[in-house]
Amino acid sequence: xxxxxxxxxxxxxxxxxxxxxxxxxxxxxxxxxxxxxxxxxxxxxxxxxxxxxxxxxxxxxxxxxxxxxxxxxxxxxxxxxxxxxxxxxx
Amino acid sequence: xxxxxxxxxxxxxxxxxxxxxxxxxxxxxxxxxxxxxxxxxxxxxxxxxxxxxxxxxxxxxxxxxxxxxxxxxxxxxxxxxxxxxxxxxxxxxxxxxxxxxxxxxxxxxxxxxxxxxxxxxxxxxxxxxxxxxxxxxxxxxxxxxxxxxxxxxxxxxxxxxxxxxxxxxxxxxxxxxxxxxxxxxxxxxxxxxxxxxxxxxxxxxxxxxxxxxxxxxxxxxxxxxxxxxxxxxxxxxxxxxxxxxxxxxxxxxxxxxxxxxxxxxxxxxxxxxxxxxxxxxxxxxxxxxxxxxxxxxxxxxxxxxxxxxxxxxxxxxxxxxxxxxxxxxxxxxxxxxxxxxxxxxxxxxxxxxxxxxxxxxxxxxxxxxxxxxxxxxxxxxxxxxxxxxxxxxxxxxxxxxxxxxxxxxxxxxxxxxxxxxxxxxxxxxxxxxxxxxxxxxxxxxxxxxxxxxxxxxxxxxxxxxxxxxxxxxxxxxxxxxxxxxxxxxxxxxxxxxxxxxxxxxxxxxxxxxxxxxxxxx
Amino acid sequence: xxxxxxxxxxxxxxxxxxxxxxxxxxxxxxxxxxxxxxxxxxxxxxxxxxxxxxxxxxxxxxxxxxxxxxxxxxxxxxxxxxxxxxxxxxxxxxxxxxxxxxxxxxxxxxxxxxxxxxxxxxxxxxxxxxxxxxxxxxxxxxxxxxxxxxxxxxxxxxxxxxxxxxxxxxxxxxxxxxxxxxxxxxxxxxxxxxxxxxxxxxxxxxxxxxxxxxxxxxxxxxxxxxxxxxxxxxxxxxxxxxxxxxxxxxxxxxxxxxxxxxxxxxxxxxxxxxxxxxxxxxxxxxxxxxxxxxxxxxxxxxxxxxxxxxxxxxxxxxxxxxxxxxxxx
Numbered sequence: 001x002x003x004x005x006x007x008x009x010x011x012x013x014x015x016x017x018x019x020x021x022x023x024x025x026x027x028x029x030x031x032x033x034x035x036x037x038x039x040x041x042x043x044x045x046x047x048x049x050x051x052x053x054x055x056x057x058x059x060x061x062x063x064x065x066x067x068x069x070x071x072x073x074x075x076x077x078x079x080x081x082x083x084x085x086x087x088x089x090x
Numbered sequence: 091x092x093x094x095x096x097x098x099x100x101x102x103x104x105x106x107x108x109x110x111x112x113x114x115x116x117x118x119x120x121x122x123x124x125x126x127x128x129x130x131x132x133x134x135x136x137x138x139x140x141x142x143x144x145x146x147x148x149x150x151x152x153x154x155x156x157x158x159x160x161x162x163x164x165x166x167x168x169x170x171x172x173x174x175x176x177x178x179x180x181x182x183x184x185x186x187x188x189x190x191x192x193x194x195x196x197x198x199x200x201x202x203x204x205x206x207x208x209x210x211x212x213x214x215x216x217x218x219x220x221x222x223x224x225x226x227x228x229x230x231x232x233x234x235x236x237x238x239x240x241x242x243x244x245x246x247x248x249x250x251x252x253x254x255x256x257x258x259x260x261x262x263x264x265x266x267x268x269x270x271x272x273x274x275x276x277x278x279x280x281x282x283x284x285x286x287x288x289x290x291x292x293x294x295x296x297x298x299x300x301x302x303x304x305x306x307x308x309x310x311x312x313x314x315x316x317x318x319x320x321x322x323x324x325x326x327x328x329x330x331x332x333x334x335x336x337x338x339x340x341x342x343x344x345x346x347x348x349x350x351x352x353x354x355x356x357x358x359x360x361x362x363x364x365x366x367x368x369x370x371x372x373x374x375x376x377x378x379x380x381x382x383x384x385x386x387x388x389x390x391x392x393x394x395x396x397x398x399x400x401x402x403x404x405x406x407x408x409x410x411x412x413x414x415x416x417x418x419x420x421x422x423x424x425x426x427x428x429x430x431x432x433x434x435x436x437x438x439x440x441x442x443x444x445x446x447x448x449x450x451x452x453x454x455x456x457x458x459x460x461x462x463x464x465x466x467x468x469x470x471x472x473x474x475x476x477x478x479x480x481x482x483x484x485x486x487x488x489x490x491x492x493x494x495x496x497x498x499x500x501x502x503x504x505x506x507x508x509x510x511x512x513x514x515x516x517x518x519x520x521x522x523x524x525x526x527x528x529x530x531x532x533x534x535x536x537x538x539x540x541x542x543x544x545x546x547x548x549x550x551x552x553x554x555x556x557x558x559x560x561x562x563x564x565x566x567x568x569x570x571x572x573x574x575x576x577x578x579x580x581x582x583x584x585x586x587x588x589x590x591x592x593x594x595x596x597x598x599x600x601x602x603x604x605x606x607x608x609x610x611x
Numbered sequence: 612x613x614x615x616x617x618x619x620x621x622x623x624x625x626x627x628x629x630x631x632x633x634x635x636x637x638x639x640x641x642x643x644x645x646x647x648x649x650x651x652x653x654x655x656x657x658x659x660x661x662x663x664x665x666x667x668x669x670x671x672x673x674x675x676x677x678x679x680x681x682x683x684x685x686x687x688x689x690x691x692x693x694x695x696x697x698x699x700x701x702x703x704x705x706x707x708x709x710x711x712x713x714x715x716x717x718x719x720x721x722x723x724x725x726x727x728x729x730x731x732x733x734x735x736x737x738x739x740x741x742x743x744x745x746x747x748x749x750x751x752x753x754x755x756x757x758x759x760x761x762x763x764x765x766x767x768x769x770x771x772x773x774x775x776x777x778x779x780x781x782x783x784x785x786x787x788x789x790x791x792x793x794x795x796x797x798x799x800x801x802x803x804x805x806x807x808x809x810x811x812x813x814x815x816x817x818x819x820x821x822x823x824x825x826x827x828x829x830x831x832x833x834x835x836x837x838x839x840x841x842x843x844x845x846x847x848x849x850x851x852x853x854x855x856x857x858x859x860x861x862x863x864x865x866x867x868x869x870x871x872x873x874x875x876x877x878x879x880x881x882x883x884x885x886x887x888x889x890x891x892x893x894x895x896x897x898x899x900x901x902x903x904x905x906x907x908x909x910x911x912x913x914x915x916x917x918x919x920x921x922x923x924x925x926x927x928x929x930x931x932x933x934x935x936x937x938x939x940x
Contacts, residue, residue, distance in 0.1 A: 004396055035303075036314065036318065037318070064145075067145075068158060068322065070321070071321040074328075077144055077329050079146060080101050081101040103788075108780070109776070111791055112742040113739075114739060116815065118809040118812040118813065119813060119815055127662045149770075149772050149773035153699040154700050161697065164693060200758070207750075207753040210768075211746055211750045219749075226749075230692050230765065234642075235692075238646065241645055246624060253628065254652070255629070264655075267652075271657040271668060275661055276661060537658050538658075541658065
């Protein structure tokens, strides 16, 4: 049984499309909305894909731009230029 | 960032060049002299190269993203100041949480800044050094943005005006101060486990979510903004803390018992400090977010559960203090607030009894304990206040030698008995609130006997200004202690009802919607 | 509940924090002042460091320099975190443009091969020296006294890291990653670099953090920066290496800005007392002699025949600056 990881982002204009991209790439993920904040929970690994975000926002996007709106996260991080994966060891 | 289509190295490789290749094995001076603190704690590291860098941020990216966050944050702080944003909070009692934050927590951010500068120099591995140095900078960011955010509140409300001076002297502020002093005086590995892991990973949500959500729920947009902005730095800190644990445990199995001991110790020390937060959540927020009990269940029991399940593969187990914390969670905030209400004469923030609606909220959140153990005395105290008998305790409490909190904690499982534990060391008797605090002492008595316990110091005569005269006929020791604390009597302390804060807030809010002028208190 | 956003004039009870007002009077204070003054604890510590039981957590006794008030030190740039990062972000953007421009125009390919080679030989091993500057300033922040001097030290540490990274990037622009290994090999073993490596390793074991400040920030950088990023830079440009000059503009600007802080710190400490002055003079004399010898081989590599004259000029300028700070050679 996979442990839940989560990613919490500020809820604003910049993140709206990023969150959409993440939810589309991760069908197992659940979205929870709070005042000014969004929490994405996932049983099993959560993947943020640069290309998916770029397609949505219509410009080049650096994965590290996520830092601007990141609130919190859990799980081990595996980061490359193209994707960031949050996961607990199974 | 680099957009060229040469043979571009990937992120990992590029970061390796940018950071990992920079150091070298010294030869004109030996490595032990260059890194003198790397081994004394008994932690064995065989290969620093196995360190995995969390968030591979180069300095140019750091400057770019952090500057953007700062620009946004300060624009909001400026707007808040211009619009008298402080008048938009739910009610002025909320502002007392900011007093507790600035005097109790902000100075710890500064300590973290210096502590991470220290480990950022002392770890032999260049990867962890760079991550620690970035954290050092981030912590400086936090203390300064907190000061700048709360600066505006300081201009209009009492209790925050001398936060540095108070942090170093007041009886309840030695609780957070001694916590961080303890971490910073430990060796570099223990510091990382204490702060990087136990505090920044395991417990951080229990500090930040209550304060920041509390701010959001109570209309304090500047603090919310600061909170969210700081949290993005916290994500990097959390990953550093987790990587430290993984790295140490993977380097040598002999490290396991040392690390487990530190996790046990620091989870307990951290949770004891969070007593102040528990009380803040349940009693000081006019519009409450959730109860301390709920926060513990979500942020520790659930989140922490997944974490410790992951770490089980190394042999790490849940900290043993969990059982005690579970038994205390229904009592902690009520007992703590009762003490502060009692000692409200000597606190640099206001205290008050909850009203009927608030007591009903407390009943609903603590169905097993509030009505049975706490409502009766709180209702009695409310009655007494209405009759003009608002009581302030004029004696001094006994403090736990380790956590330095007044010994009001009851025996886990028996709320009718105060918990007392003691140890003898070198001819003296030491007192503790719990078996866990006693164990921490017993493991390193030479360290914990040094503590500057505020109540002991008062009794030893060390808490008076130089011009205090104990031989004077009208010498009032408690008044002199408050003077030493720089507490403005009748302004910074005592009940919220009747305070300057209460009067001014109502007056100024009235001014924002009506046309007459009035004098502030 | 809707509150009218009309701004109302409300009189504040106080203009700033009490500890700031005790120093400056109760008037509005700058963000730098509120974010720096008295920020560090100096009393009632709970435990002694296990790693340094001779001293308190923060202890003015970790240096022989004596100050009546450690907040007499001021950073003329008035950098607190916000203004620091915003300043560096602007500079970073300019550097990024320079790298993009050089790449897009193919200016690296147009470099004369000997210029390219010399640039690699001089600039790349230097990134290790810069890393030493990072380590030393991290130590100054950790063991120094008072936020006024330790805050800018941490900024300085990260700046050295940033510069080390820019030097690395220049290397990767000019050649394959293998060149970094070669540079490290040179740093470890070539005669050109051993004086500097010995110098910096000797600074790593200094116990007096102010002496470290003198050895690293005043003396070493006071010779290296004018040599490499001014004299060498000009020499390279004369030979067609202007592209490299674009890529090192960050370093020049940084030096011109940060030297104001270094100088102000020395000046304040020297002016405090004859004892401080004597101490500083002794340190400067000792480290300057070593640094000058250490830097000679690098100057010869970088400037060939002109090395002697260039070093003389640099030394003269350095000594003239010392006078301005109240010190003599």
